[in-house]
Amino acid sequence: MKLAYVDSSVWITRIEGLPKYRQILTQTITQLLSDDWQLCVSDAVLLEVLTKPYKQNNLELIILYRKIFDHARMLKTPSDIFAKALLLIQSEKLNAMDAVHVSLALHHHCQSFISTDKHFSQLKSISTIWIDLKI
Numbered sequence: 001m002k003l004a005y006v007d008s009s010v011w012i013t014r015i016e017g018l019p020k021y022r023q024i025l026t027q028t029i030t031q032l033l034s035d036d037w038q039l040c041v042s043d044a045v046l047l048e049v050l051t052k053p054y055k056q057n058n059l060e061l062i063i064l065y066r067k068i069f070d071h072a073r074m075l076k077t078p079s080d081i082f083a084k085a086l087l088l089i090q091s092e093k094l095n096a097m098d099a100v101h102v103s104l105a106l107h108h109h110c111q112s113f114i115s116t117d118k119h120f121s122q123l124k125s126i127s128t129i130w131i132d133l134k135i
Helices: 008-016 019-034 043-055 059-069 081-092 096-107 118-122
Strands: 002-006 037-042 073-075 112-115 128-130
Touching: 002 096, 008 019, 008 043, 008 059, 008 112, 019 037, 037 043, 037 096, 043 059, 043 096, 073 096, 081 096, 096 112, 096 118, 112 118, 118 128
Parallel strands: 002 037, 002 112, 037 073, 112 128
Antiparallel strands: none
16 A cells, blocks of 8 residues: 655645635545555644634534544654754755655655645655646
8 A cells, every 4th residue: 555645735625625626636535545545644734734623613624624534544743753854944945844744754654745735746855746726
């Protein structure tokens, strides 16, 4: 089974985004699962995804995200992840949180990094699947 780290942008857009984007992301995720990819998330993904629902006290959305993440592989955060992220900030020109995501994916030997954010499409350290939402 191949491991795919799914960035926060994918989840937020799939659940809270425009309907036309939801369809594209649902199709992409369905295809990945049928191609035997294991979708991976981390505490960093949960932090980004759940920030707005917690601020808005949106229990329905919090429960929905939690149910979805029950079907994903939760990657543990090693104690040295921030030191590794600093190296990626330098080599990949990423911001801090994005570097944490990539560091987690690399640490857990994910074969691909999935995102809708264009700046991830040019990563050198990991193969990416960039989902272009321009229709």
